[in-house]
Amino acid sequence: MKPRTKIYxxxxxxxxxxxxxxGRAAERRLVRWLDSIQDDAQSIWFLGDMFDYWYEYKYVVPKGFTRFLGKVAELSxxxxxxxxxxxxxxxxxxxxLPQEVGAIIHREPLTVDLLGKRFFLAHGDEVDDRSRAFRLMRWLFRNRVCQILYSAIHPRWTFGFALGWSLSSRKQGLKKQEEVSYQGESAEYLVRFAKTYLQAHPDIHFFIFGHRHIMLDLMLSRTSRLLIAGDWMQHFSYIVWDGESLFLEQFEVEE
Ligand SMILES: [Mn+2]
Structure with missing residues (x-):
């Protein structure tokens, strides 16, 4: 067996x-990628929004994703x-997911040392400071009281609402270029955030984010880089770290 030396x-x-x-093809592609890394992966970090909507209740979880969850459980x-x-x-x-799959859940950005370098990991919406409405929504969604109230509504209503909302906000977002393409170093909020954060935390070697659905690999300083992991909808991209090199790659499927 190959030694588990890589972090994804x-x-x-x-x-x-x-x-x-x-959707099924997208899920299969993700599973094939996991197949391809299962022998050398030491850890896998999913940086958020792997599910378009996930809401779990005390006794009930959403339908679907069985291939993905099965594969993740097998790896675990x-x-x-x-x-x-x-x-x-x-x-x-x-x-x-912690109980069923043995996954570790992170609710906040995390600074962690991996194979000798210091990483700052986050989904990326945490540092999106552009809209007050977005920040308010984030607070509401993460508020325990709101969650308890929301959980009391029958899922028949909340699931349809949430998936419909996601669809319409995606359509709206695609109309606005600023939500689609890379905005450049001075306008991209994840870059702005990382540059500021780096001043107070010069020991961070790699900032890694998701959320923006773009692939970006940018030098911030002689010792620091920022990467945005792309997505698994159009880029099928991932980042791999072996302790020496950090690469942003795309998973090609051989048909
Ligand atoms: Mn997101």
């Missing part, structure tokens, strides 16, 4: 989204450390 990062599969033309059983950051679509992951 991926984000934004939005599994279950109504805007995916072939084989000794691969599995981490999930909540995104802004799947905020409501609680103890199901």
């Amino acid at each position: 990062f991926a984000s934004d599969a939005h599994l279950g989204a109504r805007f995916l033309q072939d 059983d084989a000794g691969v450390e599995i981490h999930f950051f909540i995104g802004n679509h799947d905020i409501w992951m609680f103890d199901y």
Whole structure:
């Protein structure tokens, strides 16, 4: 058996989204990528929004994603450390994935040392300071009282609402270029955030984010880089770290 020497990062599969033309194909592609890394992965960090909507109740979880969850469970059983950051679509992951799959859930950005370098990991919406409405929504969604009230509504209503909302906000977002393409160093809020953060924390070697659905690999200083992991809807991209090199790659499927 190969030694488990690599660390992988991926984000934004939005599994279950109504805007995916072939959701099953998207899920299979993700599983094939996991197949391809299962022998050398030491840990896998999902940086948020792997699910387009996830809300779990005390006794009930959402339908779907069985291939993905099965694969993740298999990897976890084989000794691969599995981490999930909540995104802004799947905020409501609680103890199901930890108990069922052995995953570790992160609800806040995390600074962590991996194979000798210091990483700052986050989904990315946490540092989006552009809109007050977005910040208010984030607070409401993460508020325990609001969650308890929301949980009391029958899922028949909340699931349809949430998936419909995600679809319409995606359509709206695609109309606005600023939500789609890279805005450049001075306008991209994740870059602005990282540059400021780096001044107070010059020991961070790598900032890694999801959320923006773009692939970016940018030098911030002689010792620091910022990477945005792309997504699993159009880029099928991931980041891999082996202690020496950090690469942003795309998973090619051989048909
Ligand atoms: Mn997101």
